[in-house]
Amino acid sequence: KAGVTQTPRYLIKTRGQQVTLSCSPISGHRSVSWYQQTPGQGLQFLFEYFSETQRNKGNFPGRFSGRQFSNSRSEMNVSTLELGDSALYLCASSQRVSTDTQYFGPGTRLTVL
Amino acid sequence: TQLLEQSPQFLSIQEGENLTVYCNSSSVFSSLQWYRQEPGEGPVLLVTVVTGGEVKKLKRLTFQFGDARKDSSLHITAAQPGDTGLYLCAGARGGATNKLIFGTGTLLAVQP
Secondary structure: OOOOEEEOOEEEEOOOOOEEEEEEOOOOOOEEEEEEEEOOOEEEEEEEEEOOEEEEEOOOOOOEEEEEOOOOOEEEEEOOOOHHHOEEEEEEEEOOOOOOOOEEOOOEEEEEO | OOOOEEEOOEEEEEOOOOEEEEEEOOOOOOEEEEEEEOOOOOOEEEEEEOOOOOEEEEOOEEEEEOOOOOEEEEEEOOOOHHHOEEEEEEEEEOHHHOEEEEOOOEEEEEEO
16 A cells, blocks of 8 residues: 655745645545644644544644545645744544554655745 | 653664663553654654553564553663664543644664
8 A cells, every 4th residue: 555645745935825735645544634743842733634524633723724635635724824833744644543553644844934 | 731751852872772761641541652753754653552561572672551551661672773763652542632642752863
């Protein structure tokens, strides 16, 4: 099976812009979770989608949003980017729930200037 | 508030040495997972422990889940340069907040 893929791998944006990141889960996996990883805060849970519905949400402002399509592919969007949004954004898929084994993609490295 | 604290935060050792990484919490978890992350990649699952007191071995790696299911440890015997990476524990809590909570991470460097 192909692994989790994320696009783009690297992204540079400026403050105030918005960005959309994409994630294709492992075939057959219905749960997609998004995480933000920074040196200071570690790996922080953003949200989880299952069958096109947001099932769980972390403690992030409303500027962070996401969606899932019928083929389980997911996108996350960050609006009005701030310098502090610079991070590695990881997508993970699992078969049923986000507490199952998480299969992570390589991440998208976002730099906000 | 970080629910899972890992120690040490950084560890640099020579090839062949032994080491232990700790993952501690004041909360009870239904299960605990250990991941390793290498540069430029996402974390990869090493093991899942479910039962209090459970011990699992994966070649030179030994994982233990505390009796009260609040803490865990990872012991590596005779470390090798290939063990280098970021080690993350992640706890699962059931109920309405059924999501993984990741620990603060331990960055291990094994020098040849």
